[in-house]
Amino acid sequence: MARKPASAGTCAFCGREVAGTGMTKHLATCAERQAAIDKAEASKRKAQPLYHIVVRDTIDGLYWLHLEVAGSSTLVDVDNYLRAIWVDCCGHMSHFVFGTTRYQELIDGFFALGDQKNITTKASEVLRAGLKGRYEYDFGTPTELKIEVIGEREGKPLTTKPLTLLARNVMPAYECADCGEPATHICMQCYFEQGEPGCYLCAAHAKEHACTLYGGPKKRFNSPRTGRCKYNGPAKPPY
Ligand SMILES: [Zn+2]
Ligand SMILES: [Zn+2]
Ligand SMILES: [Zn+2]
Numbered sequence: 001m002a003r004k005p006a007s008a009g010t011c012a013f014c015g016r017e018v019a020g021t022g023m024t025k026h027l028a029t030c031a032e033r034q035a036a037i038d039k040a041e042a043s044k045r046k047a048q049p050l051y052h053i054v055v056r057d058t059i060d061g062l063y064w065l066h067l068e069v070a071g072s073s074t075l076v077d078v079d080n081y082l083r084a085i086w087v088d089c090c091g092h093m094s095h096f097v098f099g100t101t102r103y104q105e106l107i108d109g110f111f112a113l114g115d116q117k118n119i120t121t122k123a124s125e126v127l128r129a130g131l132k133g134r135y136e137y138d139f140g141t142p143t144e145l146k147i148e149v150i151g152e153r154e155g156k157p158l159t160t161k162p163l164t165l166l167a168r169n170v171m172p173a174y175e176c177a178d179c180g181e182p183a184t185h186i187c188m189q190c191y192f193e194q195g196e197p198g199c200y201l202c203a204a205h206a207k208e209h210a211c212t213l214y215g216g217p218k219k220r221f222n223s224p225r226t227g228r229c230k231y232n233g234p235a236k237p238p239y
């Protein structure tokens with residue numbers, strides 16, 4: 001029997017594995033995160049508003065990221081980060097929606113329609129604690145993410161990059177539907193036709209699997225983009 005995985009995650013500072021629901025509390029008290037903050041404060045970086053955001057997939061929320069976004073960065077930086085760590089397969093279009101405003105790439109010569117703004121908008125002009133929004137990548141085979149700003153502080157960014165990873169989920173563990181070994185593949189045809197858990201397969205059973213729609217079983221990654229389009233894993237860190 002495949003089991004529903006727990007949505008645990010790892011703190012990027014101390015490496016501890018924490019239940020998904022406890023990660024916000026852990027980050028607030030993690031001594032190693034505090035040491036990283038103290039070190040950043042002693043640096044020459046510019047103090048600015050820093051936003052703690054949580055990003056989750058909208059399917060079941062098993063995939064999640066805690067990120068800190070520097071106020072001076074733009075939504076393009078957030079987009080690039082999400083593409084690198086999670087979603088990019090072949091450079092599809094994407095957008096953010098916060099409130100009734102859609103942030104996307106506005107091509108020169110076209111006027112913004114209705115509530116549209118350029119994705120080059122600065123994070124500090126959009127984000128504030130308590131704000132909820134969403135992100136969509138690839139409007140053909142979409143991957144949709146929920147974004148929530150769960151905190152805001154004034155300080156120096158922890159790295160020289162626009163975004164810093166605070167924590168992320170551990171890859172959900174599934175067992176092969178045929179033999180019970182750890183599943184390294186997913187069949188999207190079975191996933192769409194019969195749902196979980198029958199769609200998860202080990203490498204050997206993925207090879208023998210008869211489904212041909214969507215190109216047969218696909219390799220699994222720690223990403224909500226797994227199995228979609230030509231997704232072939234994250235970019236090489238650092239982002
Ligand atoms: Zn920690
Ligand atoms: Zn694609
Ligand atoms: Zn198997």
Ligand SMILES: [Zn+2]
Nearest residue numbers: 187189190211
């Ligand atoms: Zn199948």
